[in-house]
Amino acid sequence: MTRLFARIDPLVRLILGAILLATLLPATGGAYVLAQAISTVAIFVLFLFYGMRLSRREVWEGLGNHRLLVPLVIWVFGVMALAGWAVWRAAEPVVPASLALGFLYLGVLPSTVQSATVYCSLARGNVASSVVAAALLNILAVFLTVPLYSLLAGSEAQVFDGTTLVKVLTMLLLPFLIGQGLQTVTHEWVMHHRAAIAMMDRGVIALGVYVAFSGAVGDGIWSRMDPVAWLAVLLGCGLLLAFAYGGAWLLGGALRLSRGDRISLLFAGGQKSIAMGAPLATLLFPPATAGTVLLPLLVYHLSQMVAAAPIAGRLARGAQGEAVRA
DSSP states (O other), rough: OOOHHHHSSHHHHHHHHHHHHHSSOOOHHHHHHHHHHHHHHHHHHHHHHHHHSSSSHHHHHHTTOOOHHHHHHHIIIIIIIHHHHHHHHHTTTTTOOHHHHHHHHTTOOOOOOOHHHHHHHHHHOHHHHHHHHHHHHHHHHHHHHHHHHHHHGGGOOOOHHHHHHHHHHHIIHHHHHHHHHHHHHHHHHHHTTHHHHHHHHHHHHHHHHHHHHHHHHHTHHHOOHHHHHHHHHHHHHHHHHHHHHHHHHHHHHHHOOOOHHHHHHHHHOOOOOHHHHHHHHHHOOHHHHHHHHHHHHHHHHHHHHHHHHHHHHHHHHHHHHHHHHO
């Protein structure tokens, strides 16, 4: 059991631990206000380090790969957003409203940065394009995720207004731009402390999950999650995951991308970012609904981590076989 636990991704362990802690010891009253304030500051710092880490040279070089980036953006913020909308509508009659909306929220989120790049590397894809593509999607998400959600949700998106959008830009885009500006003098320090910063990344995500689920536990999320709701979450996430990976791979083939770029499109187009989704949910949604809205994203994230490893391994073996035949 110890060896099995050690093999689970550290971020997955932290997320599960945060959910368990919020279930047993949810933050309430003044403790919740304090936890939310700490989470807000941590989100600002998280995106500050994102800006410090991503090289401006890599950004400009990667932006030139239009054959990959344009279809990827359309896939993530167009096709996947509509897929999330479709699953939301299908789940609406059988699950709580905020839980069904979680599928739409999942659909409009960007790709992961770290894991999409790692699995692209394992699959012998185009790592440089993967880094830039995932980073670009997360930058665009600051401008697109909230308006897309609001547009597709219609009257259900009552939590969004101009003040909320300003808060999102202030907490996500502003620190990223500051980080880019400081990059010249902080780059070496950031590279030297990559391990510590990676731990901080995971901690901020776990804190966001804890804060969101504390509010949801107080609102009785577990008493409202009957077997039908759990089945709908698992089925909905499974359908979205199969569509995301399968569709992204077929799209890359239809566009006749190089094998490396096709693999980049697969992982950047198939994965969804809890690093963006969890902190953003605590900024956008009322405490009582944030955790419920996040539940499909959490299930999807765990599922994509399970699916990505064997997919990357199979692609790597395929690349090795092609190299031998060549």
